[in-house]
Amino acid sequence: MFKKLSVGSELESYCGRCKMVLNHRVVAMVDDQPRRVRCLTCNSEHNHRVAKAKTTTKRSSSSSSSRRASSSSAAQSSAAARWSALVSTWNDETAKPYNMYETFKVEDRITHVSFGKGVVTEIPGPDKIITLFESGEKMLMQGKTRL
Numbered sequence: 001m002f003k004k005l006s007v008g009s010e011l012e013s014y015c016g017r018c019k020m021v022l023n024h025r026v027v028a029m030v031d032d033q034p035r036r037v038r039c040l041t042c043n044s045e046h047n048h049r050v051a052k053a054k055t056t057t058k059r060s061s062s063s064s065s066s067r068r069a070s071s072s073s074a075a076q077s078s079a080a081a082r083w084s085a086l087v088s089t090w091n092d093e094t095a096k097p098y099n100m101y102e103t104f105k106v107e108d109r110i111t112h113v114s115f116g117k118g119v120v121t122e123i124p125g126p127d128k129i130i131t132l133f134e135s136g137e138k139m140l141m142q143g144k145t146r147l
């Protein structure tokens with residue numbers, strides 16, 4: 001039943017950077033337990049944390065739509081609804097590829113290598129944007145100075 005994990009296995013772990021439970025790849029094991037994992041979404045490496053939310057119970061093997069990280073489903077589905085409303089007016093020509101050296105404004109359409117299409121919904125600070133992606137809202141950096 002329980003799949004034995006090893007270095008290179010994928011598992012769900014809480015990513016402190018993405019602030020949600022996402023698929024990670026095991027990079028180090030201690031006593032048959034995953035110790036260090038790398039987030040497949042943001043590529044950051046951190047200690048494995050078991051998700052507090054009960055998301056890792058049953059997953060019907062038939063459905064391949066495991067993209068949705070099912071945390072608080074109500075908030076998630078309304079975010080998904082907002083996202084589909086926003087991208088219904090999507091235009092590739094006005095979408096900007098995201099990178100942290102750019103600055104964005106509310107309503108900007110951006111494309112992100114991991115999260116896909118998104119719309120900037122809030123600018124909480126001069127170096128931060130909140131963007132609504134299909135998988136939910138994410139805080140991203142902006143206006144960084146190239147070193």
Ligand SMILES: [Zn+2]
Nearest residue numbers: 015018039042
């Ligand atoms: Zn992450």
